[in-house]
Structures are given as C-alpha cells and as structure tokens.
Amino acid sequence: MRTIDAETIDRVLTRADMVAALRAGFAEAMVTPVRHHHTLARAGEPTAMLLLMPAWSDTAETIGEDAVMGVKLVSVVPGNAARGLPSVVGAYVLMSGVTGEPLAVIDGSRLTLWRTAAASALAADHLARVDAQRMVMVGAGALAEHLIEAHTAIRPIREVRVWNRSLERAQELAAKFADRAFTVTATDDLEGAVVAADLVSTATMSSDPVVRGAWLAPGTHLDLVGAYTPKMRETDDTAIGRARIYVDTRAGALAEAGDLVQPITEGRITAADVVGDLADLCRGTVAGRGGAEEITLFKSVGTALEDLVAARLVWRRVAALG
Incomplete structure (x- = not known):
C-alpha cells in the first residue's frame, strides 16, 4: 500500500x-x-x-x-x-x-481541493458562457486558489478579482498569480466586481448571503461552493429566483445546501426548479446554458x-x- x-x-x-x-x-x-x-x-x-x-x-x-x-x-x-x-x-x-x-x-x-475545483469547472464548462473573461473569486481560503486555477483552465478568463472579508488575505492570494497570463487583483468593492463579472465563484463559511442577486448581470454564471449546511448561505433569494439552477447531486444539495434548502422550505422555489445535476449534464439528459443572457447557478456540496x-x-x- x-x-x-x-x-x-x-x-x-x-x-x-x-x-x-x-x-x-x-x-x-x-x-x-x-x-x-x-x-x-x-x-x-x-x-x-x-x-x-x-x-x-x-x-x-x-x-x-x-x-x-x-x-x-x-x-x-x-x-x-x-x-x-x-x-x-x-x-x-x-x-x-x-x-x-x-x-x-x-x-x-x-x-478534496482538486476534485472540488474540478467539479465547479466541469459545471462551468456546461453553464458559463464560452466567452467568459471576467471572474470574481469570493473568499480567499485554501480552495480559492484551486477554483481560480480550474476555472481559468476551461474558460478564457483574462481578469480575476478577489474579494475577502480581510482585504489582506485577498491581496496575498492575488500575489500568487503575479506571473500568469491573466491578471488577479484584490478588491474591497464586491458589488462593483460582481456587476462586471461573467463568472462568480464563492467559497466561504458564511451563514448570511454574501452575493446579492440584484448584482448579477444577464449571462452571469454563479458557482456556489461554500455553505455546506442547511443553515449556511452565500447568496440570496433574488439570485435563486433569477437563475437556472443546477447541482452536483440532487440528494446532497437538496438536503444540505442552505442556498436551496432555505428558499424551498419557505416556498420560494421547489425541488423541481433544480434543472439537473452533473450526471445529467455529463450524460446529456438535460441541457446546459440556454442562451447568452441566461443567469446560471451551480451549487456544490461535494459527493463521494x-x-x-x-x-x-x-x-x-x-x-x-x-
């Protein structure tokens, strides 16, 4: 062994x-x-x-x-x-x-870091616009670096802006990419960064929404990776209501993802509003992005x-x- x-x-x-x-x-x-x-x-x-x-x-x-x-x-x-x-x-x-x-x-x-980031990139390959160039990374923990690496490997990202509650942590993460073909910079203006983004990836431990649905421009892909319990959330009901929703697995996301569990419990959406999971996308049994203006959302909780x-x-x- x-x-x-x-x-x-x-x-x-x-x-x-x-x-x-x-x-x-x-x-x-x-x-x-x-x-x-x-x-x-x-x-x-x-x-x-x-x-x-x-x-x-x-x-x-x-x-x-x-x-x-x-x-x-x-x-x-x-x-x-x-x-x-x-x-x-x-x-x-x-x-x-x-x-x-x-x-x-x-x-x-x-x-875990490698497979989680790759799952988000796999979803984005089906759901993000093929010409996505501007990414926002919300959170600067260990997973953030891997999410940036994975997303930039499958989409022509030219600019990444990193936001974290600690600006210093965001700056430290940005510095790791100083010699890359794409630029990575820290920001303290999350709303401004999200408004201009094509792809927004979140990896936080937040219990309250961090990214607001009102900030999402038409065509944005939202990649929610944190908030792994029913009591945690990274985005609000407006985002959930505006987006075409996909998950890594239905069983996991519908039981554990607060971003979905809470609005379902409150009657704002139903489980039927989840269009498909990664198996559906990979087997071609459901369609991915439907058009350039569509807002898509992928919720990951991880699967064995x-x-x-x-x-x-x-x-x-x-x-x-x-």
Whole structure:
C-alpha cells in the first residue's frame, strides 16, 4: 500500500485531466451512499464536523479488474483558520473493488481541493458562457486558489478579482498569480466586481448571503461552493429566483445546501426548479446554458463519487511512474 502526499498529487495531475476524469466519472455507474455527518462541539469556537464518505464502482453485473472502492475521512474544523491551518483536513483510503485490498492512503485535504475545483469547472464548462473573461473569486481560503486555477483552465478568463472579508488575505492570494497570463487583483468593492463579472465563484463559511442577486448581470454564471449546511448561505433569494439552477447531486444539495434548502422550505422555489445535476449534464439528459443572457447557478456540496474518481486518477498516475 502506498502513501501519496499532497506534493505528489500536485505533480501528477493537471486541471484539464481532472475535469475530464470527473466528466467520465459522472457518466459511469457508481454507488455513493449518503455520507455520514457527525457534529463535534468545540468549546470557544464554531462547531466542527466529522464526515465519512464511501463510494465504489457499481459491480452489480460484473467486477472488472480496475474496479475500485474507497472512503474519505474528513474533519471540517472552522476554528483552524485562527491556527493558520486548513479548515478541511482528512485522508482517502483507496481499495481494490475486486479483493478489497488497500491500494493507497492519499492526502484527503489536497484531493478534496482538486476534485472540488474540478467539479465547479466541469459545471462551468456546461453553464458559463464560452466567452467568459471576467471572474470574481469570493473568499480567499485554501480552495480559492484551486477554483481560480480550474476555472481559468476551461474558460478564457483574462481578469480575476478577489474579494475577502480581510482585504489582506485577498491581496496575498492575488500575489500568487503575479506571473500568469491573466491578471488577479484584490478588491474591497464586491458589488462593483460582481456587476462586471461573467463568472462568480464563492467559497466561504458564511451563514448570511454574501452575493446579492440584484448584482448579477444577464449571462452571469454563479458557482456556489461554500455553505455546506442547511443553515449556511452565500447568496440570496433574488439570485435563486433569477437563475437556472443546477447541482452536483440532487440528494446532497437538496438536503444540505442552505442556498436551496432555505428558499424551498419557505416556498420560494421547489425541488423541481433544480434543472439537473452533473450526471445529467455529463450524460446529456438535460441541457446546459440556454442562451447568452441566461443567469446560471451551480451549487456544490461535494459527493463521494468525485473523491473516488479523483483518487483513482491519482493512483493510476502514481502507479504508472513505477
């Protein structure tokens, strides 16, 4: 059994390859039980969570030699921000789907960053305008850098503006992209940045709307990645009402995403207003963007399918190196 660290993941993957792997994975037959949530009370800081996310290749008909299964063990600790540590930490255990033999233990934090950003980019490939050039990144945590990398890999982004509650954090993130073909700058004017954007990506821990629907120009794609519980929100009812809505998985988003759960509970929209999920888009059973003026919205809460596909890709790349 191999141990695969974060640096190895970065070395063997590309953004385009990860998006392609997820595109194929969402079209495959996979089993993804509902993930286990366990809340952990933490004295003097926000509640933490322990997540268990299993998945395996669908072997109902036959077991192929490349069948895999695995489980991600994740801790979500918001208080880690004050410690200078990532909020999401964990490990992924990949096993043979034939024998059950452990193949690898993979850095779960880095795997999560790669697969989450790639899922958003995959959705944007179906939902964002093909000529999208201006991006806004709301939030400057660990995931923000990966979202910028993934979105700029699949759309001709020329300008990225980063907003964070701490302008200094936004400036630090922008500085990481100083030598790139596209420009990345920090801003303290979120409304002005969103009004001018073609693509808005959010990755925050907010419990209250950060991006207002009234700010969205026709043709904008809104990529909501934070707010992973029913009590959290990154955008308001106006945005939800104006947008054509898609999710990574219906079961996950309709149970966990506050941006959808709250307006559904209040009767402002219904579950039927969710047009489709990533499997629908990848299999071609629902259409993506309907026109240049349409506002589209993708809500991600994460799915074990993404982790299994990402872990399988990393394992294959590492194994090929010998």
